[in-house]
Amino acid sequence: VPLTGKSRTPASSGAIVATSSPVRRALRSRACLAACVLAIASLASSGRAPAASQHAVPLADIYLVRSNGSHLRRITHGIDEEDLASNPSWAESGSKLVFASGEEPTYISSINSDGSRRVRLGGGNLHGFRPSWSPNGRRLLFIATQGGIFVARGNGSAPRPLRAGSASYDEPSWSPDGRRILFTKQARDGTWHLFVMSADGRDVRQLTRSPDADPAWRPDGKRIAFARQIRGRWFLFSIDAAGRHLVQLRTGPGSATQPTWSPDGRRIAYVVQRGDSTSIWILDLVTQQRRRLTNPAALAYQPSWQPHGSQIAFVAKQSH
């Protein structure tokens, strides 16, 4: 099987990672099992985007890859089209992740970064999206499937609403010091804006008033990256923690969403949508250089950068 997914012609390759050499190395190693399967399965479909004409059922799973494109591996193994893994979010230790999987209703689960110990939290009864552990791991933030920001113990027990009611909330995340919570809230006109509140759900303050989404704290807590829609297309911006000093990030062609910061705050991984495909790119904020991390055909999204580490977790959709 030829694996010639040069970055110049990435769409022709089914490999998830854009550069070919890491995949080649991965193929030779035992850790690559998932990548091998993906690469082979995709290439089997005559080099086209995965199985479009056959409408094969794609599965969404969580993968890890180093930010240099090496050491790609799959850590979840979905069972059917509705077992869609999503929202991977690292524990501060960098050794495990919490995520949602769409088995209708969606469950919140944790998994070690080596793919072991996949456990449904809250005794298997915690349903929701967008889970994230507090920096000290003692609390778990998520969106309940019936709506509202909820908080539970780190193991998913004792969930209770932090902000709920008639309004709609999404994308809650802890500040790096664990004292504040960033989230989005839907306005009456249907658009979503960024808000921040204290960890006990009080002192709510609106940060933005444009159609915004996907907020992400920089690990030093001083800036927030997010996506903003302008004439249909999405662009990345950052603001300071008080909502001021807006800066646009140079994300290149396509619609850019879902930023996640490297531990040193120098780089941002994010999702680029062009047409029907999505891929993960890395932008170096110092050199302004962009690099594509995954092949568009791999339909990768929801990147999450490992705290204090070099791995990026993400979801990719591949036909099996």
Added chain:
Amino acid sequence: MKTRSPVRLRFERLGLLAVAAVFVVGLSSSVGRGNAATQTFAPTDDTYASFTDSTTPQGSRPYVRIRADSSGSPKRTFLKFSVSGVSGPVTSATLRMYSIWNSASGIQVRSADTNWSEQTLTWVNAPAYSSTVTAASTSYPANVWISLNVTPLVTGNGTYSFALTTPSGETMLASKEGGAATAPQLLIQTSGSPSNTSPPSISGTAQDGQTLSANAGSWSGDQPIGFAYQWRRCDSGGGSCADINGAGGQSYALTSADVGSTIRVAVTGSNGAGSSSASSAATSAVAAAPPSNTSAPSIAGTPQGGQTLSASAGSWSGTPPIGFAYQWRRCDSGGGSCADINGAGGQSYALTSADVGSTIRVTVTGSNGAGSSSASSDPTQVVQPAAPTPPSNTSPPSIAGTAQDGQTLSAAAGSWSGTPPIGFAYQWRRCDSGGGSCADINGAGGQSYALTSADVGSTIRVTVTGSNGAGSSTASSAASAVVTGVPPANTSPPSVSGTAQAMQTLSAGSGSWSGTLPIGFAYQWRRCDSGGGSCADISGASGQSYMVGSADVGSTIRVAVTGSNAAGSSSASSAPTSVVTAADPVVGAAGDIACDPADPNFNSGAGTASACHMRAVSDLLLQSHLTAVLGLGDEQYECAGLSAFASSYDPTWGRLKSITYPAPGNHEYQTSGGTNCDAAGNAAGYYTYFGAAAGDPSKGYYSFDLGTWHLIALNASCAKVGGCGAGSPEEIWLKNDLATHTNRCTMAFWHNPRYSSGGVGNDSTFSPFWQDLYNANAELVLVGHDHEYERFAPQNASSGLDTARGIREFVVGTGGKTHTNFATIRANSEVRNNDTFGFLKLTLHPSSYDWQFVPEPGKTFTDSGSTACH
């Protein structure tokens, strides 16, 4: 007083007696008190050495001589004293010499060796002496004592020798051989307490206000001597003295309390050995101080005819008591050319017409026993004529006009006294029916007042305020009769707004009405023939709005409005609407609906907080007056078994089955995992339950018209119908259907989204459908599958924004099952929500559509808008 010391007496006498040499003085004497002592020693040897007679001793001569070295034949005098009997530290030592000749340059004294005698001392054997001059005198005449301070050279008992020289010229001094009275002396003083030797004295003028200064006098005793002062007030003879409190300084300012008394000062000298006091002589009797003005008199009051001015004397110095006399003066307008005003000698002065145009000053004369003086005030401003008199009402204001709502009342000011011109201001007041409890009517400040409905039942008064330069006063009219109301009368007919179409709501405008407020309005909607005649009340339609019903189609509608108030009522009717047309179709759409009866969240069909809300959503559908319901696939979970339909979908959404147009979803074709699945994978439960409404079971796609719109249901389970790609049977059918239905507005609906920010994402599988619809200028695509609500901007088949021809897609996977997560927000996504169950309500107008997301109870998320058809 202390007695003079004997030493001083001797010195004074010496001064008086000049060269008298008969006075005998002991070798030494000690005077003073306590330990103090002054001892005087005569020399044991005194002689001089002469350069010109350098070998002859001169010790027996009655004089000594001194001649400057610069003369060429110098002479130097040597003295030697033997000091004994001195006790205590030496405080001073003074060498005294008596002059026989004068000296222009004075003499100098130095310490000298003591190994000589006057019998043998010559120029050649003269003792050595210090090059340092210890003391020097100034020039002196003949026959005086010259004192030289030799304290640094004398430390106590012992022998002391001194050399005397002169810087120029020559002089002669008495030696011991000249007699005791003029013999040289060495006076040695040892320590002792102060003793007054010359009494204190007072300088200054003995008059109230003046300051006296004390001089301590002369004192003996150890230096330094500190002095304390105490001023004393004594009788005119200088006796019966008493300390003056607080007067302990070296100077003392005399006050009026001292007038007639004399003053002494007692001085106490103090040093480390003790203290003693001495008193000055008494001053002459202290004289009083005459008055003197220090701040000019002033005048208070208004300089205007009829006003009274008051004088203030200003401030004065001088011995109290000071009496004041006043004299008012009339001056020209510049304050000059003043003349006393006859008879105006009081502290106040009433201005008269004679003062108008002048200014006024007052002269104040202050007097006491020591004399008198006068001071004048600044002039007043020019005296103005007397003020006018303020208005005063003499006949009260009155009101003319009819006391009825809408009428205008006029006020007459009544009669007034006072200096003209008098201006009048009016304030209308509303009072109770008895004319009491009046309150100002806001903004009613004119001479006339138009009565309003607010006045009905009240009486009215007007208060008039007359004003001139002198002031103002107010008077009130009698109360009017009680103001009566006016019944309502229509002045502009009622109106009807809204569209005359079934299912539309009409609203009534009451039109314009005159009459006393408040006017209440009652409404009655009436159904009339197409010409607006033959109207009849519509039963139960008595609100301000009316929803047009199907029974109204072909008729016109009027609204009759009845206005009522306390004075009566009357009615008026609107013009008829246009002829009521049939309603535009309203459809409700959603997919992903009914849970499997075996679902843990089924809960007897009621669902849980987060899942299985098919009943709640269908309750909303039932209340929404829908023309049709569109099922966007996955109508029944998990596999659309017929018995599952019977126990889950049918009791909920099935209540609208007769108007439902379904499209099949993937769960309809699922072969396992649920209740009563069709293992053959032909969605038998779905096609059986919906029957002909679901179309041909081998296809599952069909089309129909609603109102002016063409609607197309497609089957997204492509594998079941030969694919969905270009050239597939379904795609060919779609293209043909679009070609044969050229309705202005077209929509299609199926299950799997072409575009979605949800987990399913964008799926180009459905690009051929989209392209065909786009080519045919279709407006809308409705889908489900992702369990959320999402609205997209109009797009072409390749996710490009196209506001001119693009098709708007709604994902409405909110029919009741569950919610799922958004994965990646896609370009052109306009609105998203995934925590609210509900349905999309579309009103299909002939050339546009309205959309509205209808949320389940307890949720506020909604989304609405309108778009024109292509």
